[in-house]
Amino acid sequence: MGPRPALRPYLLVLPALLLTCGILYPFGLGLFYTLFDFSASRPRPGLVGFGNYRTMLGEGAFWNSAWVTVLYAVGAAAAETVLGVSVALLLHRSSRIGRVLEKILILPLMIAPVIAAIMWKLMLQPSVGVVNHLLRPVGLGGVQWTDTPAGALLSSIAVDVWVYTPFVAILALAGLRSLPASPFEAAAVDGAGWWYTFRRLTLPMLWPYVLVAVIFRFMDSLKVFDIIYALTEGGPGDSTMVLQIRAYLEAIRFQRYSFGISYTIVLWAVVYLAAMVLVRHLGRVQRKAAEAR
């Protein structure tokens, strides 16, 4: 005999509920801690209300980290989108080579980002790294990739792009393969050129797939930790000090728990708002694309 019908809905929802509680409990606890000045030196903390947030928002270090985080996320997501879609278009055109390259393309995704960052750190090493070795014949063998603020940020973005461009390419390729053939055949009959077809047909119909990739990559890049920490530790100076690394340093290294968690709560709010805006936009785009078909 099965469970009573009245209980069934609750039993069905129970796993999801438990999972949600597992996520919400530490989140709620973290939020609660930010209202205190809890640190290793104050194991019996006092209530400070929104004092941690006020202090954080009043510090130049926070605004620097926020700016670096946005630069990183926008830069990485934009570059990955452009490159990923371009690669997908190329693979879509040449079927036999495309099938081989697809398999190779997926390799960076199989490497843990922190391993990729360490690998690139060695390759970008100015004196013994392979990148400068290859650039030496063209007179660029002395580039200090991660020693300057701009170089460190660009190098970090480049590693992110190397790891995640295949993700965007695979999503875009799946999108390309799912597009209906008839509009393209009609365009060909009418003598439309490649650029015209791409601009007026391919891109509008592909856009929902691209936007999904952008949402994933932008959200993920806002939360970046591993690649930057392994490559530059947030330096030189504070030039690659994103919010996640700052939160880690404050909470774990310097043991100002409440203050460190405040950083993660603000980051969560930023990610949440950005996700909300992008997902709404995705809904509109999907409706438009459906109408176009």
Next chain:
Amino acid sequence: MDTHAHDRRRFLALTAATAATPLLAACGAGFGGADDKGDGSAADDVTGSFDWRRERGTTVKALLNKHPYTDALIADLKSFTGRTGIKVEYDVFPEDNYFDKLTVDLSSGRASYDVFMLGAYMVWQYGPPGWLEDLGPWMRNSAATGAEWDQDDFFPNLLQADQWSLKDGAPLGRGGQYALPWGWETNVVAYNTEVFGKLGLRPAETFDELRELAAAVKKKAPGAGYDGMYGIAVRGSRSWATIHPGFMTMYARNGLRDFTVDGGALKPAMNSPRAVAFTRDWADMVRHGGPPSWTSYTWYQCSGDLGAKKAAMLFDADTAAYFQAVPGASPASGKIAFHPGPKGPDGSLATNMWIWSLGMNARSRRKSASWLFLQWATGKEHLRRGALTHQHIDPVRRSISQDAAYKDKMRHLPGFLDTFEAVADRTRIQFTPQAQFFDATTSWAAALQEIYGGREAGQVLNGLAGDLARKVR
């Protein structure tokens, strides 16, 4: 009436209440950490005559950092178990994440590990929350401590470095003994004798000479058959560990301080005019005589470059050079010599130190057995064996540093013993003890990177001092 909807509401309300319970409990139960410190020490429970086998059958858990000193300890554990009947279980982590692991473990309030390795600086972070056992009562209790342990045999500056009153700015050497020195490192200059011989160079006696020497080597060495060689390896990563070896040693030899203490209040002093000038010169030395990609340099890269003949000099822990200098260890072994390094303007050889120490978890439930382990690990017998048959060099005990067999072992390294003798008594912690040490020195390293990158030293260090003044009170 829709009873289903009513039930659903009640169910959700109950669930919310269940989820909120731990949150609310946290309000009343506090935030974890060690807040149940009693007045007495567990050492007082040990009475009668001293007996190594008092805790036989017990198992002690140790957290260790991957290090040659650790290898010597692990290789000798059988003799400890044989003597005491105590088994030691251990976990070894690489240095990159060792302290994060230890910090998280201690802050969780659990007693996963009874004993662990730590640096003397960590006492300033782990001591105030009450995570470290005060070992003073154990040392003073003759029932717990054997006479042969001989506290007076330790270099006094080392024992004092692990002793603190837990008050920011208060000098070391007073208050509780929160760890025991086990292995240490002085910060001196090691250099490649082959390169120096070919280029007709001599070790620098002043900081100005060191800067010129580093730049000269970087310029001349490639032409003398050392392709890609640079002058001096010093740490540069965005980490507290960048500040404490060569930089702090030279800083202290110039008579400079990190903080001044006025009426118990700390005031950052790294932006004084002389400190700014020194820091600018240090960054300038690295720019003209240091390694490429300096901002990622930890001791691994510095030590490796000396061994690989990429660096002509290393200003860092003597052990970092020693491990490259021993026969067969690196292409440069047999060609590495030691020198105390440049003196300060007044001839000072003040040197900053790093001490690998051993501490006990204040929450350990096996304190008596743990103390026997600490006593054995810092005792004469094990440390002598570690120094002679393994690579546990830089003895924390005077008797071992004077031991004829130890001197014989180290004699083949040019200048090692003389350098050790020259700086041993002048080596102490040159930082002001305070709980925000890691934040202060990490920010200091970031400032150093910015100055190296071309920003104006005075402006950067004023910013750093202003920031630290708010954090360190």
